[in-house]
Amino acid sequence: RYVTFDDPVIRTQALSDPALFLADHPGPVILDEIQYVPHLLPHLKMLVDKNRNRRGQFILTGSQVFALMQGVSESLAGRVAIFELLPMTYRELPKEDRFDEDTAFSDMIRVYFPATAAQHVSPKIFYASYIQTYLERDLRSMQAIHDLHTFQNFVEVLATNVGQVLNLSRIGAACGVTHTTAKRWLSILEASRIVYLLRPYTRNLRKRVVKTPKLYFTDSGIVTHILRESNPRALRHGVMGGYLFENMVIMDLLKNNFAYGNPFQFYFYRDNNQVEVDLVLERSGKLTPIEIKLTRSPTTQMVSGIRSLSNLMRVGQAFLLTTRDQTLSLAEGTVSKHWYAFLREFEFT
DSSP states (O other), X not given: OEEETTSHHHHHHHHHOHHHHHHHSOSSEEEESGGGOTTHHHHHHHHHHHTTTOTTOEEXXXXXXXXXXXXXXHHOTTSOOOOXXXXXXXXXXXXXXXXXXXXXXXXXXXXXXXXXXXXOOXXXXXXXXXXXXXXXXXXXXXXXXXXXXXXHHHHHHHHTTTTSBOOHHHHHHHHTOOHHHHHHHHHHHHHTTSEEEEOBXXXXXXXXXXXXXXXXXSOHHHHHHHTTOOOHHHHHHSTTHHHHHHHHHHHHHHHHHHHTTOOSEEEEEEBTTOOEEEEEEEETTEEXXXXXXXXXXXXXXXGHHHHHHHHHSOOOOEEEEESOSSOEEEETTEEEEEHHHHHHHOOOO
């Protein structure tokens, strides 16, 4: 059975008499937008405690992460398994043959939500509504942002810094806010999964390394909307093309990692000599370095960062992801692959 608390009548019933509502809707049942009825959670706790042997009777879903997690942590700690649903992965898109650069950037604009990917809703309309809803509903419900105009300008400046090492002081100054305010706003965006901060790899290294994270947006479509660019070819050949391509590939790997229970830890490497590796996956002490380049002509120079990292510590198979169809061996232990072929073949289990 399925019940949504978007329905004001259902919501009123649940709030007025939670015990009676649950008696009328016994498990197994999906309770959607549960954050609207926090008073229901203590009653769910009592039901769960009375029926310890009947697991999975209630599936709670919600689209406002702050309100939802506050209620769950207060009432259902130790009694729930939490699953986080990020936007769709590239493999989940309706079509499968995606080896063209322009197609990739077209998809970057229109995905990664079901409404735009499968139901053909205009990305411009969807993302404008999505951002407005996020600002007006989620952030106001937290009472964390008082100047929405300045905050929106802050998000726009962040979008121009995708794929770059974060400089909050410079970003805050561009928006006219203090470093403290910029840091607080960034933590809100990170907690609500609008942005993702890729941390640097710093373990067991003799060199001095950058300790500031790199900035990405969880959904590439939001970035292109914020940048006000709807032409795939202009995106591809613009100054942000390489950064947006990197954002798309890393976030797709991240979403797949979420789906498999986070077997890998995600990092990047950069030392004070500007030697960098875009992505370093770690699992059980094993490192998988990955470079991401928007090019059809891979060269050994593009993996110089990987070579430098391998001189410092032991690494496993390394990859250069490009838009070239063929798989090439660039150096010992390093392979150049097409980015989508890599996404389809990489093993998370």
